[in-house]
Amino acid sequence: MVLIGQQPRGFEHEEPIDPDRMPNVIRRYSAEDGEYFTLGDSRSLVRLRFEPGIARHGSILLPTERYATIREQTSEWLLRLLCGRIREPSPEASRLTAFRRRRLAMLLRVHDLRSAGTTSRRIAEYLIDPHLASLPAAEWTERNERKRVRRWIAEAARLVGGGYRDLLHGR
Structure with missing residues (x-):
């Protein structure tokens, strides 16, 4: 899951990560800890959580934790998706259950x-x-x-x- 937080100061001129402009939304719901999205198509799947109470999202949060590597790979994939440069399936879709x-x-x-x-x-x-x-x-x-x-x-x-x-x- 990619965690999306507040846009950092000094980056206001950059395009925000807008939850209402996410491509290929399969599922969207709100909870106490944020707004959740599942994006996907026939080859890819990625889950997002937008932190609550933030007016302008613009950063990807990478906490130090057990799943840091897959979260980092999925975050990079999401950035390529948002820039229109995707050629491969998402890391989440590639992972075997x-x-x-x-x-x-x-x-x-x-x-x-x-x-x-x-x-x-x-x-x-x-x-x-x-x-x-x-x-x-x-x-x-x-x-x-x-x-x-x-x-x-x-x-x-x-x-x-x-x-x-x-x-x-x-x-």
Whole structure:
């Protein structure tokens, strides 16, 4: 999240950061600690908080904190957006969620198992339920677990075959 504060003295001649002129607003709401915005499009997402009680916003606040690096990168990206010089997705959009990291790790595991010659049934036993080993073959062919593993195998192949590039572009 980019924190936006008061325009510093001596910079009154510079263009303020106007909350009413933010591009691609997806969401806007007010709270006690400021006015919140989510800006975005198909490739980018950035969240802003305008400090409350300020007539003229014009500075980006970078507190020393645990998320300082991502906040700094996102702030730089926002400045490029406001100047019309954006070519890449926002750092927030490029960041993988914990769920997405786990899913990608699982898909890479599926790819490795498949590359080592592991059958889809053995993959299902390993990743879903060890009790699937005891199913008769006819019952296995109709199981949802079989269909899920087949989807995982296809998705893993796409990821390794070039789909990883989408991750690099924030998709």
